[in-house]
Amino acid sequence: MAGRKQVVPDGSYVVANPRGLPKGIPIISWQDKEWFEGDEFAVPSGLSNLKFLVAGGYISEVRNG
């Protein structure tokens, strides 16, 4: 997933890197999935800490306009 160019629609989320971790380090992990900086974050069914991830700067909502 890392490094791939993506077209991310408005209202979806992109993974950020609030702690300045090196490239190639997974920012978020859940079950068997990993997300890296720049990945689109399609909120998985059952995930309950979306607010924490937004507040902590781990993901940011896309606003292209």
Place this chain on the structure above:
Amino acid sequence: MAKTSGLAQQIYIHGSDLSGDVGAISNAGSPRPLLDVTPINKSAMERINGLSDGEISFTAYFNDASLMAHPVLSALPTTDVIITWLLGGSVGDVAAGLVAKQVNYDPSRGADGSLVITVQNLGAAGTPLEWLRTLSAGKITHSSASSSTGVDDSGSSSKGIVGYLQVVDIDSGTPTVIIQESSDNGVGDSWATILAFSAVANGAEPTAERKVATGSVERYLRITTTGSFSNLDMVVAYERGTAQDDVDLG
């Protein structure tokens, strides 16, 4: 958590496992000198804290095998050495960590035929001796990229975290060790990476690193390894920052 003896301990010196060569820890401390600031209008002493320090000193037995006491300690490196002393081999056991300069390597041969070496290590990086908790059950092996079981600290914290990593051995590849946080052990809440140690290539071990992350830290923590590698032997310990820390972790 209860009264315990000093049995079955471990010590790692910048990635070298010297647990089988060290016979006694003679001093592990963080002394705080007091500065006299008593003014003339007082009838008793006033004192404030001066600079914190750190020390881990021990006695080792002579062992000239590869990566054991003599080759590791007699090198007397001029660079900092990172020491982790584990008071037990289970997850959550107390440990002490120090970034230090090794001061000496002083063998003595007793009249009874004994051959022991005294070694003193003094704090060298602007941080005192730090009391930690083990995040690994002593020295553990990740055979490939994976995650260890989460550790429950019973609550979150807000003053940062310090992590100590000892990389003892790697069979192949370049692993990276990270510490991740979650509020519910990854059940409904995802794990987020809070701290990443530097990648270590096979051949660069033994080595060690101390890293700090600031801000809030969730209730559960776990070790995750990433990258392509085989059989990483490591020790990870950590401590959450508190308002009482001599050096603020933020």
